[in-house]
Amino acid sequence: MANNKDSLKKRYGFKFLSNIIGFISSIFMARWVPRGLGPKLYGDYNFLSSFFGQVVGFFDMGTSSCFYTKLSQRQKEPKLVAFYFRFIGIIFLVLFVFVIIIHFSSAYIRLLPGQQIFYIYLAAGVAFFTWLMQILNQMTDAHGLTISSELMRLLQKTLGLGIILLLYFFNQLNLSNYFYYQYFLIFFLCIAFIRILNKNNCCLFIKEKLSSDNTKKYIKEFYHYTYPIFFYSLVCLVANIFDRWLLQFFGGSIQQGFFGLSYQIGAICFLFTSAATPLITRELSISYADKDISKMSESFKRYLPLFYSITAYFSCFVAVQADNIIAFTGGKGYSGAMIAVVVMAFFPIHQTYGQLSGAMFYATGDTKRYSIIGIVSALVGLPITYFLIAPLSKFGFNLGATGLAFKMVFLQIVVANIMLFFNTRTLKISFWYFFWQQIISVGLLLSVAFFTTLFVNNLGLGVIAIYKFVITGILYTLIIFIIAYCFPNFFGARKEDFKRIVKKFGKEK
Numbered sequence: 310m311a312n313n314k315d316s317l318k319k320r321y322g323f324k325f326l327s328n329i330i331g332f333i334s335s336i337f338m339a340r341w342v343p344r345g346l347g348p349k350l351y352g353d354y355n356f357l358s359s360f361f362g363q364v365v366g367f368f369d370m371g372t373s374s375c376f377y378t379k380l381s382q383r384q385k386e387p388k389l390v391a392f393y394f395r396f397i398g399i400i401f402l403v404l405f406v407f408v409i410i411i412h413f414s415s416a417y418i419r420l421l422p423g424q425q426i427f428y429i430y431l432a433a434g435v436a437f438f439t440w441l442m443q444i445l446n447q448m449t450d451a452h453g454l455t456i457s458s459e460l461m462r463l464l465q466k467t468l469g470l471g472i473i474l475l476l477y478f479f480n481q482l483n484l485s486n487y488f489y490y491q492y493f494l495i496f497f498l499c500i501a502f503i504r505i506l507n508k509n510n511c512c513l514f515i516k517e518k519l520s521s522d523n524t525k526k527y528i529k530e531f532y533h534y535t536y537p538i539f540f541y542s543l544v545c546l547v548a549n550i551f552d553r554w555l556l557q558f559f560g561g562s563i564q565q566g567f568f569g570l571s572y573q574i575g576a577i578c579f580l581f582t583s584a585a586t587p588l589i590t591r592e593l594s595i596s597y598a599d600k601d602i603s604k605m606s607e608s609f610k611r612y613l614p615l616f617y618s619i620t621a622y623f624s625c626f627v628a629v630q631a632d633n634i635i636a637f638t639g640g641k642g643y644s645g646a647m648i649a650v651v652v653m654a655f656f657p658i659h660q661t662y663g664q665l666s667g668a669m670f671y672a673t674g675d676t677k678r679y680s681i682i683g684i685v686s687a688l689v690g691l692p693i694t695y696f697l698i699a700p701l702s703k704f705g706f707n708l709g710a711t712g713l714a715f716k717m718v719f720l721q722i723v724v725a726n727i728m729l730f731f732n733t734r735t736l737k738i739s740f741w742y743f744f745w746q747q748i749i750s751v752g753l754l755l756s757v758a759f760f761t762t763l764f765v766n767n768l769g770l771g772v773i774a775i776y777k778f779v780i781t782g783i784l785y786t787l788i789i790f791i792i793a794y795c796f797p798n799f800f801g802a803r804k805e806d807f808k809r810i811v812k813k814f815g816k817e818k
Contacts, residue, residue, distance in 0.1 A: 614801020
């Protein structure tokens with residue numbers, strides 16, 4: 310294990326700083342990529358990426374979460390790493406055998422309607438290597454090397470933004486080049502993470518061979534952890550592919566592009582909490598291994614409402630400012646995505662609860678209950694998707710991207726609260742504290758976002774949309790900070806947190 314481990318406080322702080330920079334970078338990326346590709350090509354990219362992301366996620370079957378949890382608990386066990394990387398190699402072979410089969414059997418024509426086989430191969434590779442990159446990133450977090458890895462992520466984001474700008478302004482931003490761009494950034498981070506791990510004596514490759522006894526032991530350990538997730542992964546694979554396939558079949562690539570933009574904008578709101586999930590999982594795993602339930606309860610109650618409110622702060626503002634955001638990002642070509650963007654802005658809010666509650670299930674090894682909840686919700690979602698997306702002639706509502714957005718947000722809210730209910734029972738803390746905090750914080754944030762937008766729009770400033778967006782954002786932030794300082798419990802925060810920020814700001818002045 311590395312000697313220069315980062316403290317938890319420093320890691321959370323650096324993650325937050327890193328995500329602010331990543332947030333800014335993502336905004337500019339969301340402006341140039343959809344514009345450069347246009348709704349159709351952007352839709353094709355999103356469709357293929359979603360499909361192979363789901364396929365790789367199924368092949369993973371929760372093993373990466375198991376690996377991260379076990380590595381967090383047993384950092385001085387290189388054979389565990391060696392075993393899992395052999396598993397990664399098997400997944401690589403299985404994935405590309407699958408692609409070859411659908412290619413030469415021509416099954417891809419129906420499975421991926423309207424897509425070229427060349428891009429199908431490229432998308433499969435991006436999905437696999439993105440998964441590998443995420444595993445390497447989890448390893449740096451498990452070993453407490455978050456700051457080093459985040460520095461590399463910052464460098465990658467900066468480099469990526471520069472390349473996109475060059476491609477856009479030289480009119481070279483097409484689907485092929487965008488895939489190549491993804492490969493470059495993925496390999497850059499993979500190499501960087503490997504160097505960080507090796508530099509800190511966290512070797513990925515051990516010289517001694519794994520004995521058959523070691524292999525059997527790890528297979529048994531991973532099996533018991535993940536076997537309840539197999540059917541969950543299978544059902545989710547079918548359900549998620551069905552969602553996007555149905556949108557492609559009835560709506561085509563343009564509706565796919567509208568949904569892709571709305572999903573991307575929502576993902577930007579989730580940046581601040583998604584990066585913290587591995588850190589919280591690590592702390593919960595260590596506390597559970599130490600049988601320290603009281604510490605788990607404290608961490609759960611401390612971080613869930615806070616991260617929920619941070620995400621809601623961005624999401625509520627995005628929902629109210631959807632028209633300005635579309636004008637800034639996709640432009641006129643994406644005007645049909647308006648309602649989808651408004652709806653999907655709310656998706657990351659409860660995705661936060663879903664991710665962090667899921668971290669609790671993984672940390673305690675309660676994957677059976679987690680998978681049952683997921684299976685039931687996925688099956689319930691199938692007919693909902695059909696009726697919302699199918700045309701009127703097929704007994705549907707013909708809502709396209711908007712329909713899929715409605716379905717995803719609705720199910721996310723329900724599932725997140727079901728998981729939250731079971732986790733609060735396990736930790737013996739009040740479910741209703743979390744339930745009412747959800748309603749109060751979102752209601753308050755949405756109200757402030759709405760009235761600040763209304764106020765700025767009625768000032769008669771005559772400025773263009775982006776300036777109105779910035780002015781409204783500053784006013785919204787100031788009001789929310791004042792409310793949070795006076796009533797921190799509304800947002801799951803503590804008075805000391807804000808006093809510390811104000812004190813630090815006063816010193817810097």
